[in-house]
Amino acid sequence: MKTVIDAAFVGDSHGTTIQVAGERNEIVFQCPITAASAMYVGSTLADDGEGNITFEMQPFRLDEERNGVARAKHRAHKASQLGTAFKKAFNSNLPVYSNIGMTARNFVLGIVSAANANGQDPANISTKIARAAAEDFFSGYAEFYKFMQARAPRVTAFYGPTRFDPALRHIWMAYDDVVRDTLKGLGVALIDLRAEFGDEQLQLQPQFGREPFDDGVHANDAWGLRILEVIQQDIAEKSAETEPQEA
């Protein structure tokens, strides 16, 4: 029997991992909203005041000359779908669970790529600088969370899999800290299962890596299912808190 979780689920490729793991086990969200992380980078949500939500991508990402006609059209279509899905979620007054911007990988990748291009060693970057850079990097995502927080009964975020180069752990953790603090400031709840999935360094443990083809980035079904379980528990707890008490 299929279990439907009464929530909107906003996710990137790690969110898709969770979604697919759930589907394999007949667990689905009432309103899944997932897309590749690239769709979210630099994008914004806008409300026309009448409940219509538009998902606005950066114009260069939709430029046909730059991206090719097929890709640009696909992105525009996906953006339209996302706008509709967000509208449905907000109109249904569903709580939102989201992992967008919650995985430091793209941030760390950006730092590593830029440092390599400049002939620098990314490991030499201090925690304080990493934090300052992360604040800027996450600011766009923070706007997303602010937008959702204003329209959903509650928003809860959760971290993606922590899979880092040990030499760059401090950069990854600096990002995670910034995310935690920013979300706290916005009143967004955070589910932090890094210690449960990770070793003492919070590095994702091997049993949560994919088999047989581990990409070193994503986690496996076991990881996804455990997150689904925690989300279900969270919903149950929150529902219990809000249900009227019998006399």
Added chain:
Amino acid sequence: MPAPNPYSKLPRHAYWRTSVARAAKSGGALTDVWQPKFGITRQDSILTTGSCFAQHISRALVSAGFAWHQAERAPFGLNETTAKKFGYGIFSFRTGNIYTTRMLTQLLAWAINPDSQDREVWEEDSAFFDPIRPQIEPGGFETVEELFMARAATLAAIRQGVEKSSVFVFTLGLTEGWVNSRTGLCYSSCPGTMGGQFDDSQHMFENLQYPDVLEDLEKIRDQLHLINPDIKMLLTVSPVPLAATAAPGQHVLPATMRSKSILHAAAGYFQSLHDDVDYFPSYEIVSHPGLNRQMFDDDRRSVLPEGVDFVMQHFLQGLGVDNAQNTAHAPEEDTRIRDAVSKAAHADDVVCEEIELEKYNEDRD
């Protein structure tokens, strides 16, 4: 008609009346005040470092389309304002101000041989400060390891930057400095002013003399050539006066003149010794009263943006950015230069750490 003599065929710029006096009267730029020994083209990669005035040179170069080499770039994700707070994008390397030749020789020595670097660290409220650049990480580094990793990055950037560049611009700022008498470490500022604790048993005042500066400059050239035998040096002296002097019993005005005169004389003589070393007279253009221009702000220390514009106009002119001839006779300036230097000068505030010393002046206005 008198027989020809060395003064009879001199160009106008060799005479005060037809150069300085006319420029002062017209308000225009001096002609041929700097005739570079070696050409610098837009293809040349240029490094800038030194005292705060060096920042104007890098900005002027960038605005005029020259290839200023930012050898140590800000990490991905840092916006420009934050990057600047962390010391990126100000000089070619994340060194902060390098006021003395002694500081520069020390840094280059460490860049060449990182094992030779001093390991002193200043700790304050669980934060760690680098004694050679205490303001580079606002609030200090979180761990000693990070401090030395950041320093390793800078030393690597210096090595790579020098290796890949054609011109090394160094603006000499001060002769006064502080040294650890036990270890020989040169501090960028007096311990206890921008970090650290002053200890008179080990922190020693050092006021470089002409032979010291000359010797340092020779050493700097050798060090640069060790990394890149083809690199050329362009020296300038900062016209910004000392914020304070620690020379015993000295007044800051003669101390400033003494310091600048030594730097100026040493740089001038040094450039005469080497074909690959040049000198740009920024100090002279700002400081000489003959031009009759308002150069300093109300604090009589900060060079006004108009003054910086004026200096950089000569700098770019020397590099052949315009073709204006004899501008002392032609007060209408080339707008391309004016726009370029103006944009450069006003881009944002100059980072000048030495002014921090003023906070120890108990006499408030």
